[in-house]
Amino acid sequence: MRKIEENIFKVLMILSTIMISSTLFMILYTIFSKGIGSLSWDMVSKIPEGGFYIGKGGGILNAIVGSIYITIGSTLLGLLISLPIVIYINVYAKRNATLASITRLSYDILFGIPSIVYGAFGFAIMVYMGLKTSLLAGIITVTLMIIPILVRAIDEVVRVVPEDMSNAVFALGGTRYETAKIILRQSIPGIITAILLSFGRAIGDAACVLFTAGFTDSIPTSLDQPAATLPLSIFFQLSSPIQEVQNRAYAAAVILTIIVLIINIVAKIASKNLSKNKI
Structure with a gap:
């Protein structure tokens, strides 16, 4: 009976893998x-000319640059805000503290809010x-x-770091700040993955960005000028x-897919190299 159940679940996993891959x-x-x-080449090197959206000449360089500006800017700003939050609830706050639990619950709720709501807000x-x-x-x-x-992904990675490592730092006379640096260094591959997820x-x-960045x-x-993005294009x-x-439009989707693919490859390589150099 146990063997039959194992085979059934194995078949289901194979079918799921095939379905997702397909x-x-x-x-x-x-x-x-x-x-x-x-x-x-005109698609990626020129901005739209007059009548571009009715079949005339030009390209989508404006949307490519606008997407890169918004994505890099928001990812860096989000990381600067997220890291201190994660450090506080994992290093400075007591384990299972009420504030840390409320913070995690709040970000779980915010994670599930549709992007259109953020746009309206x-x-x-x-x-x-x-x-x-x-x-x-x-x-x-x-x-x-x-x-x-970013907060959810980085928090999950930091919580995986063994508690014995923090205790060892404290035993050697280290401060919470020094403990945070060591924990973050151990979590660098996971942080890169979090950055990748947020970037994508x-x-x-x-x-x-429909209501906020506009289109041009x-x-x-x-910073006070409107910006086009690839999804809106x-x-x-x-x-x-x-x-x-x-x-x-499908050609623009190809460009967007290639950008995401390049970011994935770079992040994988960086994460692999940094994992070898962890203390």
């Missing part, structure tokens, strides 16, 4: 088969403060969205009834 393959096949033919703040759609507003809103991802969420989200055919040169082009424009 889904990924179909997504990539659809995007590349429809978009690779429209992919050109960011828009409400902009209206209240009299701000306009801009690169800065997009960065702030996306930062709010990815902070729960930030660069691929459209709803969060130009490349922003300051894909959305606007897919909304067109012109087949050529729709194919360009």
